[in-house]
Amino acid sequence: MSRHRNRKSKGVQNSPLVETTIESLTLEGQGVAHVDGKTVFIDGALPGETVEFRYTSHKQKHDIGKVETILTPSPDRVEPKCEHFGICGACSWQHLSLEAQIKHKQRAMLNNLKHIGKAEPETVFAPLTADGWAYRRKARLGAKWVHKKQKALVGFREKEGGFLAELNRCEILHxxxxxxLLDFQALIASLDARESVPQIEVAVGDGDNATALIFRHMEELSEGDTDKLLVFGKQFNYQIYLQPKGPETVHCIYPENPELYYEHPQFNTKVGFMPLDFIQVNQPLNRAMVARALELLAPEPTDTVLDLFCGLGNFTLPLARLAAQVIGVEGEQTMVERARAAAHANGIMNTDYHVCNLMGDNLQHEPWLKKNRYDKILLDPPRAGAKEIIAYMGKLNAGRIVYVSCDPATLARDTYELVHEHGYRLVGAGVMDMFPHTSHVESIAVFEK
Structure with missing residues (x-):
């Protein structure tokens, strides 16, 4: 039910207040309501709430609005911790309690499995969570010198529009x-090349001196600017990298021998990485995720395990502590080289690695696919899922598969193939809150024959 207040046909401009009740929530954090039979997505509203909102745009099949007044708040509503929430686009769910966030993510995963995958897990695992704040260790921050304000901005982009948000701090970044962030802004403002530094990549590892900054600069830096960056690195204990052109030009100017790594103490492994390498952004949750994945996969000392989309060896190295042999497959040559180096550095000799585009054609010619059988398989694909390699799962004939997913829709699509084409059972599935306060859904599923 909804009730109009002097609604006029003037489109979005001067849109009157409309009262409605919110029925559900999108993954992007918008409340869903129906007004005059048409779906409306309302920013800032939560399920069960009665709100007053204004239209911000009209589409053919739906409209979009923004909350003006919460008349009846949801019991799950909380006060956002960040002063910039609603403006900055980095978070979409800070107004929703962490407990409610993970419930919505679990519901999204289960709905996708049921409707797309045509399968329901025999067991729904308890959600895997960690601290919801100060967790993010990888990010690309925009940087811009604003002439009008005579100040620099550093941070994420605004929720609406492509402008950088004016941020003082960030509650989800490490x-x-x-x-x-204010120190970053003061640094950029002090540079001669302040108008030519569009972004700063950040990466945080474990240990001391474990924060790396990559400054992308579009013109050659003056000696004075380089000196300022060096002083900044020493003052805040940062590793300072420069990137004058493409990724291959990234180089460190401080300290002389930088080191970035993360550890899995439970498995006595240490993984070195470079600032642009892919790593999981939430290290406490990553440790818990790897432990759960290995518990579910349950490798035996005599098992040969296939680790697909292995990256730097996040799962490969811990698996190698438990299995007879682990075969890692990854699409990027540099990542495979670093994975080999990590295995050697950890004294692990029972891994083998292959470079292969797992989302390409003609996979049947790959040597690691010609092996008669793997006992267990673990895969951790990107958002696009693992459609191409899933087609070979019947041939590989592993007794158990653990699938780590960052998109519930592609997990559901691949689940359909595993269950209905290759004869697997969906033994269990659950969500993991790798990205609190955002719409990202990380999940894990176990399949058995």
């Missing part, structure tokens, strides 16, 4: 970054 404190070595999130608490120093």
């Amino acid at each position: 404190p070595s970054i999130g608490e120093h």
Whole structure:
């Protein structure tokens, strides 16, 4: 039910207040209501709430609005911790309690499995969670010198539009970054090349001196600017990298021998990485995720395990502590080289690695696919899922598969193939809150023959 207040036909401009009740929530954090039989997505509203909103745009099949007044708040509504929430586009769910966030993500995963995958897990695992704040260790921050304001901006883009948000701090970034955005802004403002530094890549590892900054600069830096960056690195204990052109030009100017790594103490493994390498952004959750994946896969000392989309060896190295042999497959040559180096550095000799585009054609000619049988398989694909390699799962004939997913829709699509084409059972599935306060859904599923 909804009730109009002097609604006029003037489109979005001067849109009157409309009262309605919110029925559900999108993954992007918009409340869903129906007004005059048409779906409306309403920013800032939560399920069960009665709100007053204004239209912000009209589409053919739906409209979009923004909350003006919460008349009846949801019991799950909380006060956002970040002063910039609603403006900055990095978060969409800070107004929803962490407990409710994970419930919505679990519901999204289960709905996708049921409607797309045509399968329901025999067991729904308890959600895997960690601290919801100061967790993000990888990010690309925009940087811009604003002439009108005579100041620099550093941070994420606004929720609406492509402009950089004016941020003082960030509550989800690791404190070595999130608490120093004003220092970043002061640094950029002090540079001669302030108008030619469009972004700063950040990466945080474990240990001391574990925060790396990559400054992308569009013109050659003056000696004075380089000196300022060096002083900044020493002052805040940052590793300072420069990127004058493409990714291959990234180089460190401080310290002389930088080191970035993360550890899995439970498995006595340490993984070195470069600032642009892919790593999981939430290290406490990553440790818990790897432990759960290995518990579910349950490798035996005599098992040969296939690790697809292995990256730097996030799962491969811990698996190698438990299995007879682990075969890692990854699409990027540099990642495979670093995975080999990590295995050697950890004294692990029972891994083998292959470079292969797992989302390409003609996979049947790959040597690791010609092996008669793997006992267990673990895969951790990107958002696009693992459609191409899933087609070979029947041939590989592993007794158990653990699938780590960052998109519930592609997990559901691949689940359909595993269950209905290759004869697997969906033994269990659950969500993992890798990205609190955002719409990202990380999940894990177990299949058995």
